[in-house]
Amino acid sequence: MSVLSPDNLSKEDQLKQSLAFQRRLNALFQRIQSAESIYSIVPEIEPELLTILQADRLTIYHRSKDDKEIVSHFQSGPGMREIRVPLTPTSVAGYCALSQRALILHDVYDKLELKKIHEDLTFDSSFDLKSGYRTRSMMVLPIKYGDIMLGVMQVLNRIDGGIFTNEDLERAHDVAGIMGKKFRYELGGTTHPYEQLVKSNKISAEQLQELEQQAAASNQTVSSLLVNEKNIAIAEIGASLEMYYQVPFMPYLPEVEPPAELFKNLNEAYLRNQCWIPIEGDRQNAVILIDDPSDSNRIMEIQSVLGAQNLEFRVSTTEEILKYLGIGLQTAEDPAALDDLMGKLAEEVEETDDAKDALGDEASENEATIIQLVNRLLSDAHACGASDIHIEPGKRQTPSVVRVRVDGVCRKMFDIPATHIRAVVARIKVMSSLDISERRKPQDGKCMLKIKGQVVEMRVATVPTVNGESVVLRILASAGALPIDKLNLSKSTLQRTVDLVVRPHGVFLVVGPTGSGKTTTLHAILGHINTPERKIWTAEDPVEITQPGLQQVQVIPKIGFTFAAALRSFLRADPDVILIGEMRDQETASIGIEASLTGHLVFSTLHTNSAPETITRLLDLGIEPVNFADALLGVLAQRLVRTLCPDCKEEYVPDEEEFSKIAHAYDENIFSELEVKRESVTLAKAVGCEKCGGSGYKGRTGIHELLIASEELRRAIVIGASVEEIKKIAMTEGMRTLFQDGIGKLLKGQIDMQQLRRVVAE
Numbered sequence: 001m002s003v004l005s006p007d008n009l010s011k012e013d014q015l016k017q018s019l020a021f022q023r024r025l026n027a028l029f030q031r032i033q034s035a036e037s038i039y040s041i042v043p044e045i046e047p048e049l050l051t052i053l054q055a056d057r058l059t060i061y062h063r064s065k066d067d068k069e070i071v072s073h074f075q076s077g078p079g080m081r082e083i084r085v086p087l088t089p090t091s092v093a094g095y096c097a098l099s100q101r102a103l104i105l106h107d108v109y110d111k112l113e114l115k116k117i118h119e120d121l122t123f124d125s126s127f128d129l130k131s132g133y134r135t136r137s138m139m140v141l142p143i144k145y146g147d148i149m150l151g152v153m154q155v156l157n158r159i160d161g162g163i164f165t166n167e168d169l170e171r172a173h174d175v176a177g178i179m180g181k182k183f184r185y186e187l188g189g190t191t192h193p194y195e196q197l198v199k200s201n202k203i204s205a206e207q208l209q210e211l212e213q214q215a216a217a218s219n220q221t222v223s224s225l226l227v228n229e230k231n232i233a234i235a236e237i238g239a240s241l242e243m244y245y246q247v248p249f250m251p252y253l254p255e256v257e258p259p260a261e262l263f264k265n266l267n268e269a270y271l272r273n274q275c276w277i278p279i280e281g282d283r284q285n286a287v288i289l290i291d292d293p294s295d296s297n298r299i300m301e302i303q304s305v306l307g308a309q310n311l312e313f314r315v316s317t318t319e320e321i322l323k324y325l326g327i328g329l330q331t332a333e334d335p336a337a338l339d340d341l342m343g344k345l346a347e348e349v350e351e352t353d354d355a356k357d358a359l360g361d362e363a364s365e366n367e368a369t370i371i372q373l374v375n376r377l378l379s380d381a382h383a384c385g386a387s388d389i390h391i392e393p394g395k396r397q398t399p400s401v402v403r404v405r406v407d408g409v410c411r412k413m414f415d416i417p418a419t420h421i422r423a424v425v426a427r428i429k430v431m432s433s434l435d436i437s438e439r440r441k442p443q444d445g446k447c448m449l450k451i452k453g454q455v456v457e458m459r460v461a462t463v464p465t466v467n468g469e470s471v472v473l474r475i476l477a478s479a480g481a482l483p484i485d486k487l488n489l490s491k492s493t494l495q496r497t498v499d500l501v502v503r504p505h506g507v508f509l510v511v512g513p514t515g516s517g518k519t520t521t522l523h524a525i526l527g528h529i530n531t532p533e534r535k536i537w538t539a540e541d542p543v544e545i546t547q548p549g550l551q552q553v554q555v556i557p558k559i560g561f562t563f564a565a566a567l568r569s570f571l572r573a574d575p576d577v578i579l580i581g582e583m584r585d586q587e588t589a590s591i592g593i594e595a596s597l598t599g600h601l602v603f604s605t606l607h608t609n610s611a612p613e614t615i616t617r618l619l620d621l622g623i624e625p626v627n628f629a630d631a632l633l634g635v636l637a638q639r640l641v642r643t644l645c646p647d648c649k650e651e652y653v654p655d656e657e658e659f660s661k662i663a664h665a666y667d668e669n670i671f672s673e674l675e676v677k678r679e680s681v682t683l684a685k686a687v688g689c690e691k692c693g694g695s696g697y698k699g700r701t702g703i704h705e706l707l708i709a710s711e712e713l714r715r716a717i718v719i720g721a722s723v724e725e726i727k728k729i730a731m732t733e734g735m736r737t738l739f740q741d742g743i744g745k746l747l748k749g750q751i752d753m754q755q756l757r758r759v760v761a762e
Contacts (some may be wrong), residue, residue: 028045033182038060055139056158058153059083060143060154063097065248067087067314070084085097087312088120089120090122092108092124099300100296102139102140102172103140104166106163108136109123109135135156135157141153141176143179144176145191148184150189151183188243189246196243196244200236202230202236223319241317247314247315250316251316258280262278263278266305274758275290276321277325288302288312288314289313289324293315297757370420370424371427386405389458391425391428391470396418399416407697422468425471428460447473457475459474483524489704501528505599505601506631507592508602510636512609516638517700530547534577535577536550537570537579538578538579541554542554555581567592583621584606590623592604593624597631610637610737612723612726615628615726638702641701643701644698645687645691647691650685653682662753665739665743666740676747697755705741707730716729739761742756
């Protein structure tokens with residue numbers, strides 16, 4: 001009996017079949033979980049599996065311990081044998097394991113269909129030739145637990161002779177999810193990279209959580225804090241990473257020299273930023289050391305960059321990987337001026353070295369050299385377009401490091417001698433009106449500096465570490481709100497956004513990860529609707545952009561003045577428009593939705609990966625679906641992508657193969673809407689010059705995804721539709737994904753595919 005719901009069935013019958021499928025799936029889950037091993041139970045439940053999957057045969061692979069290949073001990077049909085498949089884009093199962101992408105192949109013998117997925121992908125027909133069996137349609141999908149790939153399930157030939165559908169793939173995902181839980185148990189996998197350290201009592205769960213928060217606040221890695229603050233051996237950290245990622249751990253080994261052949265055409269800065277390195281092998285078989293072997297986007301980029309046929313992976317910490325690169329840190333933006341100041345510091349260090357205790361005779365925050373150094377540091381960071389400055393203390397007499405974040409990527413500026421770091425930190429505290437005598441608690445403040453006639457405001461945060469105080473300075477936007485037409489929204493997205501934000505009431509959300517430009521976008525929108533007729537209140541943390549005509553409030557959670565509290569107070573202040581910095585909890589979200597239903601236009605942000613996911617995230621918080629559906633106007637998801645340097649980028653005409661890949665990645669069925677002519681298409685690639693620091697990139701631009709709450713989408717929200725269902729409705733009604741919007745900017749020569757894939761998956 002088919003488990004699928006034909007289109008002509010009533011909703012009641014479809015619901016009955018859905019419930020029946022769920023019962024069968026639950027029964028399978030119980031049998032698989034209670035079995036000794038997955039391979040011992042699969043032969044018994046194979047008929048039931050094939051019925052659920054509507055398939056003729058299936059093969060199940062698991063990841064090998066050495067991560068060289070995936071291995072199968074079960075396949076349907078006669079002639080059972082062990083199958084070993086390397087992680088390679090040349091085979092269907094190997095490509096699935098490498099990319100962690102689920103695929104539906106309509107005809108495995110259609111070479112053009114395979115080439116559209118990957119230029120090296122082929123189907124091995126040797127089994128068909130030997131057995132007489134004819135493979136036609138195929139589903140292949142990763143077996144995962146969380147983000148970790150543990151195996152592959154390959155499903156052959158739909159029993160009715162047709163091709164597999166997306167509904168079939170959804171059911172296959174359910175089955176693969178059950179197998180993923182069993183594989184994790186059998187392989188002894190953990191649910192967190194450092195869970196094994198907690199289990200072995202090397203650190204408590206509370207201490208680990210504190211380190212993660214500290215790492216995020218101080219721009220350090222958790223692994224470095226585990227080593228430096230908790231004295232945990234790198235081998236113990238590696239063992240924990242190995243259990244989580246199910247990939248062998250490899251520390252820095254001085255005797256290992258990465259192969260020169262694989263380093264050809266690889267930029268050291270690129271490897272440092274991407275945190276991977278080829279450690280062994282050649283163009284045929286390469287071993288890659290990486291900090292996150294579950295990052296499928298990076299893995300596919302590695303395969304593309306190296307062009308290696310077979311890849312093996314080893315996991316390591318960021319620090320161990322950087323040792324293979326020799327760190328190779330960049331110099332300051334103005335070497336002459338900084339060299340002068342650093343020379344003075346060196347002379348002062350020599351003087352203190354003559355004293356009995358060098359660290360007991362530290363410099364003063366009022367010394368001319370210290371004042372000049374801090375001013376120079378802030379000035380140079382602003383000049384190079386940095387968004388953040390990180391001053392990181394070294395251990396004991398080790399120099400402290402100063403790094404700046406430019407276009408989302410950190411680079412080193414210089415070192416500060418251990419004898420002078422306290423004076424530098426104290427000088428910044430004095431400028432920020434902080435307590436220079438308090439070194440045990442975190443402090444927050446602001447400072448202002450006049451640079452070339454322009455007043456630059458910076459938010460300062462100090463965090464005590466075991467090596468001293470770490471300081472992070474966030475350079476706040478000083479040019480006011482950006483005009484909405486300067487956000488680089490596509491023509492369609494801009495027009496539809498403008499139409500939404502002039503509505504008298506409703507909720508409009510801008511979503512994305514930290515640092516994706518959400519605040520800039522919201523203030524551009526507020527600037528567009530900021531007229532004398534509208535009363536606009538904002539609650540932000542922090543207030544980074546100011547505009548005349550807005551009543552802007554800084555929330556202070558530690559005294560109870562939260563976003564929810566600010567929102568309640570705004571409703572008593574007769575607003576027309578409210579911006580609430582973030583809907584981070586159920587209380588804030590509920591009040592915001594109620595405010596919109598009572599005649600207010602409400603803007604806010606959320607940390608989600610896509611516009612459709614935002615809806616399910618808010619519903620998961622406990623928001624009432626009917627009210628939310630009535631209130632929602634739209635969701636704008638965005639990312640920031642590094643743009644090519646306009647001074648050195650090199651234009652070129654893509655060949656047919658590259659153009660076809662771009663069209664396929666966008667969706668060939670709607671590619672014509674971009675209105676590009678094949679004969680006139682030019683792309684651009686990074687080169688590198690003095691103005692962009694040799695990187696080939698300068699500045700960032702946004703890519704966007706706009707979901708509009710139509711009547712059909714509102715009905716979907718009310719009935720609790722899945723993310724995929726919501727996305728399907730939105731796409732039908734004109735939404736284009738972040739990746740598709742990025743391709744539009746790629747065809748304009750603003751970005752390249754490497755940077756697009758760095759921030760968003762297809």
